[in-house]
Amino acid sequence: MAEIVSLSDAVRELVADEHVVALEGFTHLIPHAAAHELIRQGRRDLTLVRMTPDVIYDQLIGMGCARKLVFSWGGNPGVGSLYRFRDAVEHSWPVPLELEEHSHAGMAAAYAAGAANLPFGVLRGYAGTDLVAHTRVAFVECPFTGEQLAAVPAHRPDVGIIHAQQADRQGNVQLWGITGVQKEAVLASRHSIVTVEEIVDEFERRPDSVVLPSWVVDAVACVPRGAHPSYAHGYYERDNDFYVAWEAISRDRDVFTAWMREHVLEGVPA
């Protein structure tokens, strides 16, 4: 059963240095507040897993929390580069960053395999690209047709972290709109933390929603606006201006560090 706790307690109890951590949310419901808590608590040497390590991982990488990144697309959506990610890869600042790079289809298959407790995901992919030489992928033969297919090792993070619109008092979680790969990320992970916009007495049932029962979640923390600058469908819109502004904040090491100090390190913990 999920415990309803503070975000700082959830992170303290469940995330340790050197853990493999997946913070998911495909454009929508990105768990920014939880990432800020990881930064405030000074986690180090994390292996960060995420399909689209956008601004949220730019911040974690720039603050020196990550040793390795497992990903498929590292940019600022609709804007351009992730400068902290680039600085880590191009100049090892603030620490070197090891990469395990996949395609979106490969990452999605790896999460789905992890959720299904399978050792690998299988897909028609990677063939004929230079990714093959630089990532963890192998080719297997279909036992029925002989077709060569790509196999990617399942994602099995130590902790999966997502943001959702609602939890109820028992710790059941409900999210809706674009639900990305969050269900798979939680089910593939050994432990999970879910931050939510609000805790309600009873869900209004939504036929299109994803419901994660309390017994597959470890900790639920109520963090209103915990996805900002991403959005929470039905609660607030994506802060597109922030994504554009991040370009200037992140380009320079000192400007970035000062911004993080003011807005995250000295921010009020949830």
Add this chain to the structure above:
Amino acid sequence: MTRAGAGGVGSTEPPRSAGAGLAGAGTWTSDEMMAVAASRRLTNDSVCFVGIGLPSLAANLARRTHAPGCVLVYESGTIGAKPTSLPLSIGDGELAETADAVVSVPEMFAYWLQGGRIDVGFLGAAQIDRHGNLNSTVIGDYATPKVRLPGGGGAPEIATSVSDVFVMLRQSPRAFVERLDFKTSRGDRVRFVVTDLGILELRGGELELVRVHPGVSVDQAREATGWELRVAPDIEQTEPPSRTELAALRALETKGRE
């Protein structure tokens, strides 16, 4: 260069202030010419996988002009999205609100893309070679890159799962290279490449210049290509954007672009 390759499916090149054309319909920018040229290749029954930036502009323009039935699929999981303004990201809320269906990301890539249900996929990149192979991963060596680009995203499987790959990419010797620094996606299914100078088609495994945009010479296109560019014997000039196309395009742009 730093902004190239964004989205995996489609780049978000910085706007270049190019008054590329003058005609009955007035003036237009090279971005507008690219969007118009790409939109014309979509048909009323195209199902297309759309990235942010120019591809999104082109596909939305097609829906507002000659191809109202064109189905827009964004990799965030929205199928049949009908945005009223251009989204900044592929997962903006309006895409979900207007979609026929919203599916999970694993479902999108497994059932819909790999399942062969998408006709057209738009791709952008930082580099392209004469065979239509694309690089959106690194400039320089992979382990010690000069420029670390965002990476492939959906591109590697889009390039091999859709029937027709449409590439949108500004033409310069830096982008149109003899040899890619990294092959992010394969070129076999590239049907055509729309640039700010013209249109290239993959013919017999090699890109060939088949159109130049109004005001552009074949020599300009040759100079902007890092290999000996093949030019089609039947090369024509791109039809300039019509008043209708420009009006629809600008209505879209003013409603939602960064």
